[in-house]
Amino acid sequence: MSVDHDTVKRIARLARIAVSDAEAEALRGDLNAILAFVEQLDEVDVTGVEPMTAVVAMRMKMREDVVNDGGNAAMVVANAPERAADLFAVPKVVE
Numbered sequence: 810m811s812v813d814h815d816t817v818k819r820i821a822r823l824a825r826i827a828v829s830d831a832e833a834e835a836l837r838g839d840l841n842a843i844l845a846f847v848e849q850l851d852e853v854d855v856t857g858v859e860p861m862t863a864v865v866a867m868r869m870k871m872r873e874d875v876v877n878d879g880g881n882a883a884m885v886v887a888n889a890p891e892r893a894a895d896l897f898a899v900p901k902v903v904e
Contacts, residue, residue: 810848
């Protein structure tokens, strides 16, 4: 797959990045190099390979699912700019 100048400008607009025509040409080469590398990955034979989330096989540490209040509300709001009791105080946003 090859990326042209118009596609680079469209991607930049979607990403809300201001790109000049000269920068678009440089980005075009970079994007084409990235896509060429991804196409190389398609050539790797992965039949029989299990998908994995980490290199080392691990089980997730589970804890009992218990509803509680956390027990440390004062610590949670300790660094809040403004607080009322053990709650965050925020400015009114509805007029």
